[in-house]
Amino acid sequence: MGDIVRIGAATAFFNDSRMGIAQLLAKDEQLDYIIFDFLAESVMGGLGRSMANGTGQGFAADFVDGYILPHLQTLLDRGIRIVANAGGLNPSACAEALRRGAASAGLNVRIGVVEGDNLTAESATIIGLDTRDMFDNSSVLETVEGADQINSLVAYTGAFPIAAAIAAGADIVITGRAVDSAMALGPLIHEFGWGPDDFDLLAAGTLAGHLLECSAQVTGGTFTDWRDVPDWADIGMPIGECRADGGLVITKVEGTGGLVTIGTVSEQLLYEVSDPQRYYVADVTCDFTGVSLKQVGPDRVEVTGARGLGRTATYKASVTYDAGWRATALVPIIGLEAAAKARRLGHEMFARTNTMLRQSQLPPFTQTRCDIIGGGGEGPTTAICRLIADHPDQAGAQFLVREQSSGISHMSVGISLSLVASVRPVQRIAAFLIAKSSVSQTVMVEGESVPFTSVADAKGKEADAVAPAMPATPGDAEAGHTVPLIRLAWARSGDKGNLFNVAVIARRPEYLPYIAAALTPEIVGKHYGRLLCDGRTLPVDRYSVPGLSALNFVVGNSMDGGVLASTSLDPVAKGMAQLLLDFPITVSVACADSLVPTASPNGAVSTSDVHSQRISHP
Template sequence: MPKKNVRIGGASGFWGESAMATPQLLDAGVDYLVYDYLAEITMSIMARAHAKDPAVGYAGDFISAVLKPHARAIAAQGVKVIANAGGVNPAACGEAARALIQEQGLALKVAVITGDNLLAELDAIAAGAPTEMFAGAAFPDKQKIASINAYLGAFPIARALAEGADIVITGRCVDSAVTLGACIHEFGWSASDHDLLASGSLAGHLLECGPQATGGNYTDWEDAGDISNIGYPIGTVSSDGSFTVTKPEGTGGCVTVGTVSEQMLYEIGDPQAYMLPDVVCDFSEVEITQLGPDKVYVSPARGYPAPDQYKTCLTYGEGFRGGTYVSFYGFDAARKAQKFCDNVFARAGKILRGHNLGDYSETSVELIGAESQFGDYASDHQSREVVAKIAAKHSEAAAIGILLRELTGLGLATPPGLGSFSGARAKPSPVVRLFSYLTPKHAVTIQIDVDGKLLEFTDNPGQPFNPASITRPAIPALIETSDEMVTAPLIQLAWARSGDKGNKANIGVIARDPDYLPYIWAALTPDSVARRFGHFIDGGAAAARIDKYYLPGAHAINFLIDAVLGGGGVASIRNDAQGKGYGQILLAHPVAIPAAMADKLT
């Protein structure tokens, strides 16, 4: 049987992204457009909006910025569209899509997949009192819960396509499912095709963040060129699970081994046990090869049977937070900024006590631009410009309002050199925390609505997965050499990309040359990484919980650091609450290499 290919364009990586991808990918020619709008923060925002207005709670820009201007071209070209734009209200999103299609006189069939939203079952879930799957925390107060969503998989999407749907709208599914669903439909993959499902999931993982696979957030950022016109990724997937990644001709950005490898390691934990509803993926032996300019080949992944439970994410309110940024200039800028922040909290604290409001539950001061605390290869000159980020949490919005007022009120009593951008004063905002747990698949009812035709869908029941059963690759051994050893910064030897999962951060490190990897592995130990991020880790470096994984196929390492984001997402008051800059911090880490190897570095 000849190998069949399908071209899939990754058109959105988050709710609110630029609308430039859709026309670009339509002009390039694709079979499918896939859109990923959802994250845990997004779900909580949509849930709050839906609570105020039952007609909203979905990604409205999918209707206004994708379908309204481009539905005619989508219909004319026969392109299928898959999007998790439904948020917490996929039915309303589907109705809006159908109304627009009718208004434009088009014959596009819309399918809506529901069943992920479990908020209506809150009482029963609370009675079962599941514990948080990572931290073991107790189930939160149900009065504070905003959303509960199980992460569905790709087979319902494939079924909707089989029913003739041109546009498939889901609520919360795993990000990669919008791509895998298309592959299952096109190639006839079954629930037992574990390696193929893992490979299609990897294709989805590479496409789900749009231009992050084509030069966005890339270590070698200058190679991306004109990012104002960056190209969005196109995955050409084959029936054997292999695929290539390209971008539309004439666009900015770049597609290289580095960009694709960085995205493969982005926001994953154990690369040999990347658990999805349809399959457990093993990316450790995947090879990534440059075929030509802006064209990269990705070999198939390995897979294991689907798990028997859905990861389920609950968001709940936990008080309020607020803060702002101010800048200081001139001599001793950092000391002046710290003095200002200390006294803002001192003044606000006195007012809190006068109102019997109690102290802030958490405070944060970060002096951005102050002398580096990362040592080697980082600047330690005396900063003459510093931005101070000051923030706090409290159970009462009024207490945050006091802090924000005193931030302004201290302006005439400050050390010299204070500056700030004028505008509206910051306001208190809700703290939303994430609580993850597992829901048995049999407890979730999935329904597919294809223009009024209702179908009950029964998912693969799956089976328990035991990570201890995985065979781990042998760690890279140092090559014996009598050559003198010298140190180089990691950035000369590797690319890196970091991201978040709740209160955990991952940092993927990919060797620029396979020969570098043994030295990188030896230098980057859990202890050395803990020391570099100790000021971020709850309890400091001594309390660090860091896992280190090896991916021999990509010549890469993945670190997973626990309790390092101050709660993560909108529960955090850190400047980098999602760990996006952690890879850049790690790239200053010194690595000992033979002098002969150092001579070859550019």
């Protein structure tokens, strides 16, 4: 491919499908790298807890046995290098397990290890009186002092150590909690010789990594227009064709399912970036507001326009900790009025168990939740009563798990055996900034220390960046139609701590003014507050992304404490965009008449699926 470096992405999260690497190797002959993303804040906490209780070694063990060893001979024969953050809290142990497995197979592999981001043992000295949560400014010290135990404390490190390991001849590079996008940026720094002050190039490489690291999400997985995505069973893994000038084409393995379009790439591009003009990673502050996309062929989208605004002197740090215990039970109820029976079951079961706690001289539950799933409609149906109760003590939480089974004979007719009944620690997350100078990283390749470029300094002109203006209010919508948002836009959402992001991308640029006029921050805050928080208006920040004809919304104080603390049915906020897609948008008659009536190559939905309604204004 000459001056093009081709990077395939095989996983998006811990325990993702093993089909990714098998597909990439079987159906693509020109790969230079395959990257793996395994980590998230919740995973780091789980790895830390398993190390503390002696049930795990702190890394993604399946990376060794399930993903790499079955394909190691092919990888070595074809010279394909691997970069993975599978090391978790213990990259050296991960590397040693892989080394032993390779030796047993008679294979010699050079493994690079990047460490230093695991700060768990130093949490008592790192978290001080002035350590403030980066989202709500609360005291992190006060938060963790009330914890049952700290599971992990990690810094989100950068790509230059990865590049150094590759330059030293590593076939496989294993990191800890490096930034997800660094899995791709590191190889590009090595291949193209990008320096620490090549901010636009580092931003372009970061964008390549950001698009690739969620694997099939950029090739049609979780796409708004899901009916347009063929063959989920064999969805194609993404490939980035990267050039030295920062140029990028996103494509996928040929002959596979899925699709790569402006819509799929736009959704992934804005996924969880918060402010698209200030997307902070370890090596560069990225401005994605001017990025543009072009469909240059079937399943090929060209990506241009990322800018680098400099670099901060801090890393993001994340601490996970256990605080209390959670009981969960899923109880099916079958028959007439199933939902009503399920609702009463929840009320009565919480009343009973709180009485039993009081009689046992234990404190009451700190919070409870009952969700009724299904059970509506006429005639006999099935409802699921989802019961959640938090308690400071494991013994207190166990009351609900033990007692919920009594409902089958003590309460409603139609109750059956519970589908789930369990108790687990409640894990919470706090994020803050830490000086890069306080984090000491190392790079080792086969026992030899490798020097690397350090980027601890702060540089750039971020303060000079001007926020893009919001689209002008349309003047021709006074007597038109309302159409649901899905007719005009794609949307994607995801969680970040106690907030979530919703990206709304206009299917055509001319639709964006109507969308912006309807979806003000206050209206969006009221909409989600009504659906999620008993009518409370949620705080919302809105950002303009003119290059993509898009808006990005950050909805604060909305996630019930974060992914593993949340009692919500959607603790990762994957469905939050879906809750916005039926929002009515007023458009002009001309705009309504121009809407694509049937499915089109860009993914617009058909009018048979979503209908418009003519309205009149006084």
